[in-house]
Amino acid sequence: MTNTLHRYGSSESFDDDYIVFAIPARGINDKEAVEKQRQFLEIARKYNPANMGDASHGAIFRPSKELNPAVHWRRGLRRDYDAVVNCVSCPSTVAAVFDNAGAAAAFIKELKAAGLGLSINISASLDKAQECARRAGLERHSVEYSLGFFGQVDRMADRQTLELATMCGHGMLSFNFVRKLVEWVKQGRRSPEQASAALARFCSCGVFNPTRACRLLEEAKKHS
Amino acid sequence: MGAISIDPIKNRANVNADECVECYACYRGMSMERLNPTLVRGIRGLLKAFRLRFDPEPDVCPTSAITPDELAWPRIVRRAFSDPIVTHESTGVHGRGTEEVKTNDVTHRIGLGQVGYVVEFGRPTVGVRFRDIEKMTQALAAMGIEFEEKNPVTHMMSDRKTGKLRDDILNEKILSAIVEFKTSIERVPAVLRRVDEVSKTLETVVAVGVSTRCGERGQSALDSVLAEEGFSCFRGKTNLGLGRA
Numbered sequence: 373m374t375n376t377l378h379r380y381g382s383s384e385s386f387d388d389d390y391i392v393f394a395i396p397a398r399g400i401n402d403k404e405a406v407e408k409q410r411q412f413l414e415i416a417r418k419y420n421p422a423n424m425g426d427a428s429h430g431a432i433f434r435p436s437k438e439l440n441p442a443v444h445w446r447r448g449l450r451r452d453y454d455a456v457v458n459c460v461s462c463p464s465t466v467a468a469v470f471d472n473a474g475a476a477a478a479f480i481k482e483l484k485a486a487g488l489g490l491s492i493n494i495s496a497s498l499d500k501a502q503e504c505a506r507r508a509g510l511e512r513h514s515v516e517y518s519l520g521f522f523g524q525v526d527r528m529a530d531r532q533t534l535e536l537a538t539m540c541g542h543g544m545l546s547f548n549f550v551r552k553l554v555e556w557v558k559q560g561r562r563s564p565e566q567a568s569a570a571l572a573r574f575c576s577c578g579v580f581n582p583t584r585a586c587r588l589l590e591e592a593k594k595h596s
Numbered sequence: 597m598g599a600i601s602i603d604p605i606k607n608r609a610n611v612n613a614d615e616c617v618e619c620y621a622c623y624r625g626m627s628m629e630r631l632n633p634t635l636v637r638g639i640r641g642l643l644k645a646f647r648l649r650f651d652p653e654p655d656v657c658p659t660s661a662i663t664p665d666e667l668a669w670p671r672i673v674r675r676a677f678s679d680p681i682v683t684h685e686s687t688g689v690h691g692r693g694t695e696e697v698k699t700n701d702v703t704h705r706i707g708l709g710q711v712g713y714v715v716e717f718g719r720p721t722v723g724v725r726f727r728d729i730e731k732m733t734q735a736l737a738a739m740g741i742e743f744e745e746k747n748p749v750t751h752m753m754s755d756r757k758t759g760k761l762r763d764d765i766l767n768e769k770i771l772s773a774i775v776e777f778k779t780s781i782e783r784v785p786a787v788l789r790r791v792d793e794v795s796k797t798l799e800t801v802v803a804v805g806v807s808t809r810c811g812e813r814g815q816s817a818l819d820s821v822l823a824e825e826g827f828s829c830f831r832g833k834t835n836l837g838l839g840r841a
Contacts, residue, residue, distance in 0.1 A: 375680070376833065378719065378803045383830045397699035398746075400841050428681065435627040435655065443629070444652050484838060491699045491839035501834040502814060511814040513837030514700040516714070516807035517822060517829040519788070523795035523802040527722050534720065542680040543721040543771045544621045546597070552654060561651060570655050574625035576680055 375541030376467075376495035376579050377518050380534040383497060389584050390476035390504065391495040392416070393467035394488065401489055402463035408488040409466045413457045415482050416468035419475040424468040425578015429459035433572035433582070449569045456578065471583035473504055481508040495579075535588050540575040549574075557589045558596035564589035597723055597771075609661070617723055617771045618671070619678035620664060627653070628660040670764045673726075677748065678771035694747055694774050697807040701839040705744075706809050711781050711818060714805040715791055717798070718772040724800040726752070727766040729773055732802075733759030735794045736777065739787065744776035781808070784821050805832070 376391050394412045396402035409426070416424050425431030432451040460466065470476040476494065483492055494501040498515065505512055521528065528534060529547040532554060537545045553567040562570075568585035599616040602609055636658045643650055652658070667675055676682055696714055697706055706712040715732065718724030729749065737743075737759030743750040754762050779787055784806065795802040808818045822829055 377714070377805050377831075378716075379831065380720075386831060393698075395695065395698050397695065397702040397839065397841075400699075400702050401839065428683075435625055437628045437660075439627050439629045439656060441629060441631070441658075443627075443656065444650075447653060480836065484836075488838070489840035491701050492836045493698050494834045494836065495832070496834075497830055498832050498834065499830070501832075505814070505834065505836055508836075510836050510838070511812065512810050512834045514697040514706060514807060514809050514835040515816050515818070516697050516712075516805050516833040516835075517818065517827075518831050519804040519806060519822070519827050519829065521801050521803050522792050523798050523800060524722075525801055527801055528720065538720050541719070543678075543719060544619065544625060544680070545721070546621070547721055548598075549654070556654070562654075570653070573627070573655055574621060576624065 375577060377516060378520070378538060378541060380531070380538040385535065386497045386500070388471040388587065389496060389581050390470040390473060390500070391467055391579050392470065392476055392479060392492065393465055393495070394490040394492050395465045396463045396490050398463070405463040405490060406460055408490050409460050409464065410457055411486060411488060412466050412483065412490070413460065413468070415486060416479060417453055417457075419470065419479045421468040422471045422581055422583040423572060423578050424453070424456055424466075425576070426456055426460050426464055426466050427577040428462055428464040430456065430576050431572070431578025431580075432456055433569055435573050447566075449565060465577065467577060467579050469579060469581045471581065473500055477504040477507040480504055480510070484508055484510060532588070532592055536571065536585055539580045539585065541579065542575070542577065544574040544576065545571055554589065554592050557593050564593070597721070615769065617678040617769050618667060618674035619771050620675065620681070623662045623664050624681070626655055626657045626662060629656060629658045630660045631658045633659040633661070670768055673752070673765050673768050674770050677773050694776055696776065697835055698833065699839060700809065700835055701837045702841050706778055706807055708809050708811070709781055709817070710778050710808065711784050712776065712778045712807040713787065714774050714776055714807070716772055716774045716803040716805070718770065718800050719803045720801070721771070722801050723769055723771055724773065725767060725769045726761050728798040728800055729775065730759065730761040730766060731798060732791070732794050733761065733775055735759070735790060736775070739790060741777045741779065741787070744778070747774065747776045749773050749775050781817055781821060784818070785825055788825060
């Protein structure tokens with residue numbers, strides 16, 4: 373999956389967006405991956421990630437199947453870190469999202485020392501990712517560039533919607549839902565934190581960045 | 597996708613099965629309350645009569661009305677390519693079912709002087725039918741491209757040399773799919789131009805990524821090639837080389 377490759381925005385728009393993920397190679401080093409993935413997530417927790425998740429079992433923001441009507445007035449913005457760590461049960465991709473380079477670099481440094489043996493990638497601005505790697509004493513092995521969108525780009529949404537919707541690269545955030553929440557924030561019907569948590573609950577692998585989303589929603593509010 | 601709408605005659609939500617890509621976002625992403633549907637409709641009707649609007653949480657289905665369908669072939673490919681929780685049986689990988697250069701430090705799939713391509717259709721949130729993907733795979737095959745073996749779209753091909761996909765899936769609509777292949781670095785300009793040309797003829801958007809193995813100091817031979825082609829690339833994925841076989 374390239375679920376973090378084509379995030380939309382200007383270069384500066386990614387100053388608070390660093391996704392670090394671990395993935396085993398199928399049939400090569402996936403046999404004892406589950407424990408290593410849990411270790412990855414446990415280490416990530418120490419650095420206060422904005423989000424983290426397991427592509428198979430969900431993220432720290434997750435929907436509930438047993439709500440009662442009081443939720444419409446009193447809904448907490450609970451982040452369930454334990455559920456993410458405890459639910460890892462098969463080789464998969466595990467990810468942690470950081471909103472600052474310092475935490476991402478420190479996390480990578482500790483991952484290097486832990487020697488998990490899983491492939492570790494950073495999805496971010498390329499120069500900042502390289503800087504993080506060097507701060508951890510690493511040189512990049514391979515690099516993948518986003519060349520953007522080709523074809524009928526007029527079928528895509530406006531910039532503001534794309535910046536938010538493409539943070540779930542699997543496309544679980546519909547343009548209409550994002551537009552609706554942007555409007556609600558502009559109208560003062562929801563705070564940026566509440567709106568970004570609602571969006572994050574649809575991103576099952578945990579790469580949606582609620583810090584960046586809050587900032588983008590605040591900007592939308594200011595310019596409304 | 598716009599697959600769910602309110603039927604003006606029945607006054608009920610309706611799912612357009614032809615447009616639905618079976619991503620399960622409505623079923624899995626929505627929280628649920630399990631309230632009585634008659635009660636909920638009654639309250640809504642009453643509020644409407646007084647021209648009042650309730651301000652409910654946007655991601656809660658009050659009556660747990662959404663249930664998944666049992667899917668059969670060929671419709672089941674919609675879910676395999678649209679629901680990120682589902683593992684692609686062909687590759688054993690979730691999401692779009694590809695590892696690309698994310699595991700290149702272990703697989704060595706892309707070597708020095710080689711370039712890997714990920715040509716992704718339907719993203720973001722536009723969707724694509726396999727007949728459009730086939731137009732691209734046939735155009736690429738005509739250039740002598742060999743498709744990545746460990747990729748779900750390659751497994752849907754009835755003829756990998758021509759890029760022909762199975763006839764029974766051509767009309768199926770999915771959220772997105774990735775075609776993967778690699779070439780030598782010299783072929784990058786020609787391949788990207790061809791991808792751009794064919795993309796313009798498709799009823800969807802195409803997101804393109806290219807990757808390569810870096811040198812000992814982290815340098816990438818693709819930087820200058822992409823700059824010459826007019827691409828300004830500032831975002832991507834960086835494999836740190838910590839994987840071990």
